[in-house]
Amino acid sequence: MLLVRSSHARFGWRLRLLGGNAALTIGALIVLGWLVVALTAPLIAPYDPIFQDATARLQSPGWLHPFGTDNFGRDVFARVLWGARIDLQISFLGVIFPFMIGASVGAIAGYFGGVVDMLLMRIIDIVLAFPFLVLMLAIIAILGPGLSSFYIAMALVGWISYARLVRSQVLVLKHADFAVAARSLGFGHMRIMGRHLLPNAILGSVVFSMSDAVLVLLNGAAISYLGLGVQPPVAEWGIMVAEGQGFITTAWWITAFPGIAIVSLAMGFSFLADGLGEWLGVRE
Amino acid sequence: MNATKTNRKPLLDIEDLSVEFKVAGGLVPWKRRVLRAVNGVTLSVHAGETLGIVGESGSGKSTLGRAVLRLGELTAGKVLFEGTDMAKATPSDLARLRRATAMIFQDPYNALNPRLTVGEAIGEVLRVHRKVPAGDVKARVSELLQMVGLAPELAARKPSGLSGGQCQRIGIARALAVEPRLIIADECVAALDVSVQGQIINLLIELRERMGVALIFIAHDLALVRRLCDRVAVMYLGRVVEEGPTAEVFAAPRHPYTASLLRAIPEIDPDRPLSSELLPGDPPSPLNLPRGCAFHPRCALAEARCAEDPPPPLRRRGDHLSACLLDNPT
Amino acid sequence: MSAGPVLSVRDLTVSVARDEGWRPIVDGVSFDLQAGQILGLVGESGSGKSMTCRALMRLLPGARLAITGGSIRLGEEELTALDEAAMRKVRGGQIGMIFQNPSSHLDPVMTIGAQIAETIRFHQGASRREAMRQAIEVLRQVGIPDPTARAGSYPHEFSGGMRQRAMIAVALACQPKVLIADEPTTALDVTVQAQILRLLLDLRDSKGLSIIFITHDLGVVSQTCDSIAVMYGGRLAELGPKRDIIRAARHPYTAGLIRCQPGAAATGTYLETIPGQPPTVDAMPSGCRFHPRCPRAGETCREHQPAFISVDLGHRAACHFPEGPGQEAAR
Numbered sequence: 040m041l042l043v044r045s046s047h048a049r050f051g052w053r054l055r056l057l058g059g060n061a062a063l064t065i066g067a068l069i070v071l072g073w074l075v076v077a078l079t080a081p082l083i084a085p086y087d088p089i090f091q092d093a094t095a096r097l098q099s100p101g102w103l104h105p106f107g108t109d110n111f112g113r114d115v116f117a118r119v120l121w122g123a124r125i126d127l128q129i130s131f132l133g134v135i136f137p138f139m140i141g142a143s144v145g146a147i148a149g150y151f152g153g154v155v156d157m158l159l160m161r162i163i164d165i166v167l168a169f170p171f172l173v174l175m176l177a178i179i180a181i182l183g184p185g186l187s188s189f190y191i192a193m194a195l196v197g198w199i200s201y202a203r204l205v206r207s208q209v210l211v212l213k214h215a216d217f218a219v220a221a222r223s224l225g226f227g228h229m230r231i232m233g234r235h236l237l238p239n240a241i242l243g244s245v246v247f248s249m250s251d252a253v254l255v256l257l258n259g260a261a262i263s264y265l266g267l268g269v270q271p272p273v274a275e276w277g278i279m280v281a282e283g284q285g286f287i288t289t290a291w292w293i294t295a296f297p298g299i300a301i302v303s304l305a306m307g308f309s310f311l312a313d314g315l316g317e318w319l320g321v322r323e
Numbered sequence: 324m325n326a327t328k329t330n331r332k333p334l335l336d337i338e339d340l341s342v343e344f345k346v347a348g349g350l351v352p353w354k355r356r357v358l359r360a361v362n363g364v365t366l367s368v369h370a371g372e373t374l375g376i377v378g379e380s381g382s383g384k385s386t387l388g389r390a391v392l393r394l395g396e397l398t399a400g401k402v403l404f405e406g407t408d409m410a411k412a413t414p415s416d417l418a419r420l421r422r423a424t425a426m427i428f429q430d431p432y433n434a435l436n437p438r439l440t441v442g443e444a445i446g447e448v449l450r451v452h453r454k455v456p457a458g459d460v461k462a463r464v465s466e467l468l469q470m471v472g473l474a475p476e477l478a479a480r481k482p483s484g485l486s487g488g489q490c491q492r493i494g495i496a497r498a499l500a501v502e503p504r505l506i507i508a509d510e511c512v513a514a515l516d517v518s519v520q521g522q523i524i525n526l527l528i529e530l531r532e533r534m535g536v537a538l539i540f541i542a543h544d545l546a547l548v549r550r551l552c553d554r555v556a557v558m559y560l561g562r563v564v565e566e567g568p569t570a571e572v573f574a575a576p577r578h579p580y581t582a583s584l585l586r587a588i589p590e591i592d593p594d595r596p597l598s599s600e601l602l603p604g605d606p607p608s609p610l611n612l613p614r615g616c617a618f619h620p621r622c623a624l625a626e627a628r629c630a631e632d633p634p635p636p637l638r639r640r641g642d643h644l645s646a647c648l649l650d651n652p653t
Numbered sequence: 654m655s656a657g658p659v660l661s662v663r664d665l666t667v668s669v670a671r672d673e674g675w676r677p678i679v680d681g682v683s684f685d686l687q688a689g690q691i692l693g694l695v696g697e698s699g700s701g702k703s704m705t706c707r708a709l710m711r712l713l714p715g716a717r718l719a720i721t722g723g724s725i726r727l728g729e730e731e732l733t734a735l736d737e738a739a740m741r742k743v744r745g746g747q748i749g750m751i752f753q754n755p756s757s758h759l760d761p762v763m764t765i766g767a768q769i770a771e772t773i774r775f776h777q778g779a780s781r782r783e784a785m786r787q788a789i790e791v792l793r794q795v796g797i798p799d800p801t802a803r804a805g806s807y808p809h810e811f812s813g814g815m816r817q818r819a820m821i822a823v824a825l826a827c828q829p830k831v832l833i834a835d836e837p838t839t840a841l842d843v844t845v846q847a848q849i850l851r852l853l854l855d856l857r858d859s860k861g862l863s864i865i866f867i868t869h870d871l872g873v874v875s876q877t878c879d880s881i882a883v884m885y886g887g888r889l890a891e892l893g894p895k896r897d898i899i900r901a902a903r904h905p906y907t908a909g910l911i912r913c914q915p916g917a918a919a920t921g922t923y924l925e926t927i928p929g930q931p932p933t934v935d936a937m938p939s940g941c942r943f944h945p946r947c948p949r950a951g952e953t954c955r956e957h958q959p960a961f962i963s964v965d966l967g968h969r970a971a972c973h974f975p976e977g978p979g980q981e982a983a984r
Contacts (some may be wrong), residue, residue, distance in 0.1 A: 225421025589872030
C-alpha cells in the first residue's frame with residue numbers, strides 16, 4: 040500500500056511517504072514493527088520470558104540483560120518482546136468483535152428504521168447508561184478473570200460506538216441516489232445493505248477502530264494490572280507494569296520498558312487512525 | 324384515458340395520485356403539518372411513448388416519479404402498471420414492477436456505488452435478475468456498454484475516474500440491463516455540460532426508437548422536453564395544470580403558468596430581449612398552498628373566483644387538458 | 654471615471670501545483686471590461702471560467718492554486734501586486750461577487766440587514782445607524798418588498814429568489830464598480846431566473862455597474878450580455894460583441910455550442926452534438942485544446958497552439974481554420 044501508491048517518480052516515493060501522508064507511514068511502520076516482533080519473538084528473544092534466574096534478580100540494564108531483570112530474575116527485554124504477542128492480540132480481538140457486532144447492528148437499525156431502529160437504539164442507551172469500565176469489570180467479575188472474559192466483555196460493551204457510527208452513515212447513505220437506484224433495480228435488502236451501503240458506511244468506523252485499538256490496549260493493560268485479565272506469569276505489558284510498580288524507586292526498568300512499549304504501540308495505532316482518515320478522506 | 328388511443332390499454336395509468344409528507348411544525352413542534360407534494364395527479368403513458376413532466380422546484384415532479392416506481396411513499400390514488408395497482412402491491416407485484424422499470428438519476432456520480440467497478444455494477448443487475456447465464460454476464464456487459472456508446476474496456480474502471488457524461492451513460496446502460504418497458508429519467512441531463520447534454524438526449528431518442536421503451540422525462544428544461552417528448556404535463560405545486568401533445572402545448576399553451584414558463588425560456592437570439600412580462604414572486608411553499616387555483620397569486624389574469632375553492636379541475640379539449648377557469652373549452 | 658476599461662486582464666495564468674510542477678488551468682486569458690458593460694464568460698466544466706473570476710478577486714480556493722502570470726488592472730491599480738489587506742478593501746469595496754448558491758454564501762445566523770451593514774461599516778466606516786439605513790436602501794434597490802422589515806430576517810426565512818436578491822444586495826452594499834456573477838441563476842427556476850436577470854440589467858442601467866456574468870447557458874448570455882467570451886480548456890476560444898458571436902461564430906467550438914441548443918426543431922429529431930467531452934486539467938490535448946473534438950481540425954491544430962487573433966472589429970478567435978463568411982461553401 041505504501042509503496043504502490045507512490046512509485047511513479049524517481050524520488051517520488053520518499054517524498055510521498057513523508058510529505059504525502061506522514062501519519063499513515065509512521066503509524067503503519069510502528070504497528071508493522073511490533074507485528075514483526077510478535078511473530079519472531081521466539082527467535083529473537085534472548086531468554087525464555089518466564090524463566091526465573093534466581094541468581095540475577097533486579098539487574099539493571101546492561102550487556103547481558105538489555106532491559107535489566109525483574110524481581111524474579113526474568114529478562115525484561117524477552118518479556119517485552121513476548122508481551123507484544125499478547126498485547127497485539129488484545130488490541131486486535133478487542134476491536135474486531137465489537138466492530139462486527141456494531142457494524143451489523145448499526146446497518147440494520149439505520150436501514151430499516153422505525154421500530155427496529157428504536158429498539159436497537161434503546162438497547163444502546165441502556166448500555167451507555169453504565170460507566171464503560173464499571174460495566175466491563177462487572178462482566179469480567181461474573182465470567183471470571185481471564186483473557187476470554189475480557190474479549191466477551193469488550194464485545195458486549197464496545198460495539199455501541201460502531202453501531203452509532205455506522206447507523207448515522209447508513210441513515211444518510213440510504214437516501215443517496217445509488218441506494219435508491221439499487222432499490223429501483225429490484226435488489227434485496229441484504230444485498231443493498233451488505234454490498235452497497237456497508238462498504239461505503241464503514242470507512243469512518245475503520246478509522247475509529249484504530250483509535251479504539253489504543254483504548255482497548257490500555258484497557259487490556261489496565262484489566263491485567265487489576266489482576267482480572269492475563270494471569271501471571273504470562274508476559275503481558277500491563278501485568279509487567281503492575282508487578283514492577285513496587286520497585287519503581289529501586290528498579291525503574293521493570294515498569295519503564297513495558298510502559299514505553301504500551302505507549303509506542305498506542306501511538307502507532309493513533310497515527311494509523313489519523314493517516315487512514317486522511318487517506319480514505321474521512322473526517323471523524 | 325387517452326382519447327386517441329382508447330383501443331390500447333396504457334402501460335402506466337396514474338389515477339388521482341397524492342403524496343403527503345408530515346413535517347414537524349414551525350412554532351409548535353408537536354403539531355405536525357402536512358406537505359402536499361403531489362396532489363391528485365392523473366396521467367397515463369402508453370408503451371413506447373415519451374411523456375415529459377415539467378415544473379419548477381417544489382412542483383412535485385420528482386416525488387411523483389419516485390412514487391410511481393414505489394421508491395417513495397404514496398398517500399392515495401392508484402398506479403396501474405400493466406393493469407396491476409402498484410399502490411397496493413404485494414411483494415411479488417413489486418418484484419414484477421422492478422423487473423419492468425428502471426430509473427435514471429440527475430447526479431451521474433451519486434447514482435453509482437463508488438466502490439463498485441462499472442462492470443460489477445451492471446453485471447450485478449444481470450445476475451440478480453438472471454437476465455443471462457452466469458458465463459455470459461461479461462459479454463452482455465460489454466454489449467450494453469457499446470449500446471450506450473462506451474468502450475467495453477470501461478468495465479474495469481470505477482466511477483470516480485470517469486466524466487459526468489460517461490457516468491450518465493453507465494447509469495443508462497445499467498437501466499437497460501433490466502430490459503425495462505418503462506424508464507423514468509429524473510433531470511438526467513441537468514448536471515451535465517451543454518455539449519454532453521445533447522449526446523445523452525440523442526442516446527435516449529435512439530434507444531426509444533430501437534427498443535420501444537416508454538419514457539417519463541422529468542425536467543425543468545422546456546427546450547429539451549420539446550425536442551424529446553411526445554406529450555408533456557406541466558406541474559405546479561403538486562398538480563398537473565396542463566397536459567397535451569408537446570407541439571400543441573408549446574404552440575398554444577392554455578394555462579397562464581405554462582405560457583409564462585415558455586416566455587421565460589432564455590433562447591439564443593441576440594435580438595430577442597428579456598421578456599418584460601415576467602412572472603412575479605417565487606412559487607409559494609407547498610406547506611402553505613394558496614386557496615383555489617394555486618397559481619392565482621402570481622397570475623396576471625387572475626380574477627376573484629380563481630381564489631375560491633375547490634381548485635379548478637383539468638378540463639379536456641381534444642387531446643389537450645388544462646386547469647384554468649379562464650380557459651373555456653368549447 | 655476615465656475613458657479606458659474598468660477592468661483590464663492581460664495574459665492571466667492560474668496554475669495548480671502538481672508533483673511535476675505548476676500546471677496552468679487558466680492559460681493566458683486577456684479581456685477588457687468597459688464601464689456599464691456586461692461581459693458573458695461562457696464555458697463548460699473545467700473551462701477555467703470560474704477560476705478566472707476567483708483569480709480576479711484573488712480568492713483562489715486552496716493553497717495549491719496560484720496566479721502564476723499576467724496582470725489584472727482595476728482602473729489604475731494592479732491587483733496582482735496588492736497585499737492581502739489592500740485586497741480586502743478591493744473585495745466588496747470595488748469588486749462585488751455573487752455565487753450560484755446564496756445559502757452557502759450568506760451567514761445563516763446573522764440577519765440580512767446586519768450582513769449588509771457589516772460590509773458598509775468595514776469599507777466606509779459608517780456608524781451603525783447609518784450603515785443600517787444604507788442597508789435598507791440597498792435591499793430596496795434589489796427589489797426586496799418591505800425592506801425595513803425584511804432587513805431583520807435571517808437568510809432561511811427568504812425564498813430562493815429573494816435569497817439571491819439578498820446576496821446581490823450584500824455584494825452591492827458598497828457600490829462597487831464591478832460585479833462578478835458566478836452562475837447566479839443556475840440553481841433557480843426559469844421564472845425566477847428571468848427576474849434576477851432583469852434585476853441585473855436594471856442595476857447596470859441605474860448604477861452604471863460593469864458585470865462579468867459567468868454561465869454555461871448561452872441563452873442567458875444572449876439575453877443579457879453585451880459581449881461574450883468563450884473559454885475552453887483554460888484558454889479563451891473566442892471573444893467579441895454578442896451579435897457577432899451568436900450570429901457569426903468563428904471558432905468551431907462556439908459554433909458547435911450554438912448548434913447544440915435544442916431550439917425549436919421537431920420532436921424526436923436528433924440534436925447536433927459536439928463529440929467527446931471537455932478535457933481535464935491533467936489531460937490537456939496538445940496544440941489547440943479543442944482539436945480532438947473539432948470537425949475542422951488538421952495537422953497544424955494538433956501541434957501548434959493557435960494565436961488569439963482579430964477576425965473582425967472587436968472580435969477575436971483562437972483558431973487555425975476559423976468558420977466564417979465564405980467558409981461555409983468551402984466546407
